[in-house]
Amino acid sequence: MIRKNSEYPLQPPRERGTGRAFAFALLMHVLLGFFLYHGIHWQNSTPAGEEAELWTEVPDSAIPHPVAPPPPVPVAPAPPVRDEQAEIALQEKKRQQQEAAREAQLAEQQRQQKLRAQQEADAKRQQELAAEQAAQLAAQKAASARLKQQQQQQAEKLKQQQLAEQQKQQQEQEQKQAEAEAQKKADAQKAAKAKAQAEAAAQAKKQLDAERRTRLAQMQGMAGSPGSTGNGLAKSGTGTGSGGTAASSGFNDKVQRRVRPNVIWSGPTEGLETVVSVRCSPTGTLLSASVSRSSGNSAWDAAALRAVQRSDPMPQDTNGKTPESFLITLRPAG
Known part of the structure; x- marks a missing residue:
């Protein structure tokens, strides 16, 4: 992942093999200069004249007497090459060589530019890929965090539901116990009340019986005493x-x-x-x-x-x- 620094401008990546290419170009220029130099020197040399002798074979019977050899025929010297034409040809050749060198240099520059553009495209593609990977990683982290948060919320909700259910069950148990105790207390009170009522009824009956016996005894005593009048109910009314x-x-x-x-x-x-x-x-x-x-x-x-x-x-x-x-x-x- 390529980090961008705000303090330094973005620079293209350093090309590999630059020194080797520079050395190769220098060697080619040296060789080109060497060939140009020797080619010009060869064109400037003046060709030397040449002489030739012609001989004719004559049979011996045809020579009656010795004949003196004819004088040598002078050989016309080769016309000298005009320096202007050689200069033009040399300049044309030199121009062609320069044009070829220029085209080779331009082709090399174009190749270097294509290579640099390819490297920049690769670097940009790598940056985009790194950014995409970083975005995917961030998205994965965010999804993982959301999933973890959802799981925590679900666990907390389940825990609260379980706690509420436990509290509800406990309240129901306490309510049932309270109802059972209240019912038990009510039953006890009812039993005590019934017992008290039975005791009160028994006591009232006992008192009523005692009262009746007392009144009967009083009535019997009053009826048996001399001088008594009436039935004795006036006092008991x-x-x-x-x-x-x-x-x-x-x-x-x-x-x-x-x-x-x-x-x-x-x-x-x-x-x-x-x-x-x-x-x-x-x-x-x-x-x-x-x-x-x-x-x-x-x-x-x-x-x-x-x-x-x-x-x-x-x-x-x-x-x-x-x-x-x-x-x-x-x-x-x-």
């Missing part, structure tokens, strides 16, 4: 105090103000009404309490009964005494 005196008009409000704060109820309120029968001592001490008329909801009946039992002692009437027996009507606050 509802809404009356001891001695058969009726309770004042404000006594019921006092009883309601005493019992109402002790009512604990979170269930339905519509249509519930319970009448509780109580027996008290003249000082207000609660002797017995029982459900006289049920509301149809045993849980509310038990709550009303507990509220009456928590209200011990009961308030006293205007005469300073609490009626022996009376009824309390309770409804849930709505």
Whole structure:
């Protein structure tokens, strides 16, 4: 890969074999000068004249007497070459040689230019190839980075999904456990409430039986005593105090103000009404309490009964005494 430096201009690559080509061209010029020199020197030499003798063979019978040899025929000297024509021919030859050398030099320059252009094209092609390879490498790196980022995002998303699924499962388990515990607690409360209701019903029944036995004993005692009149129900009636005196008009409000704060109820309120029968001592001490008329909801009946039992002692009437027996009507606050 060829690096571009902004401090130095772009230069063509250095050609190989330049020194060898220069040496070869110098040798050719030296040889050309040598041949030109000897060719000119050979053309300038003046040819020397030549002489020739002609001889004729004569038979001996034809010669009666010796004849003196004829004088030699002078040989005409060769016409000298005109120097102007030799100069023209030499100049023409020299021009042709120079033209040939010039053409050879031009051809060499053209060959060098083609070679240089080819080398520049190769260098440019190499640069383009290097740039293309660099672009491909950058694209591959970018694609690899994107793929890696996508894989990381998918892994993170999968991890978050798994974490959310685990949290959801944990919440569901916790909710199920909470529901199971709530159900268990509700069942326990229901069982405790049922047990309390059963105990309250048993206690109320026990108290009712005891009250009946007491009243029966009192009635039997009053019936057997001398001078007694009536059947003895006046003292045991509802809404009356001891001695058969009726309770004042404000006594019921006092009883309601005493019992109402002790009512604990979170269930339905519509249509519930319970009448509780109580027996008290003249000082207000609660002797017995029982459900006289049920509301149809045993849980509310038990709550009303507990509220009456928590209200011990009961308030006293205007005469300073609490009626022996009376009824309390309770409804849930709505």
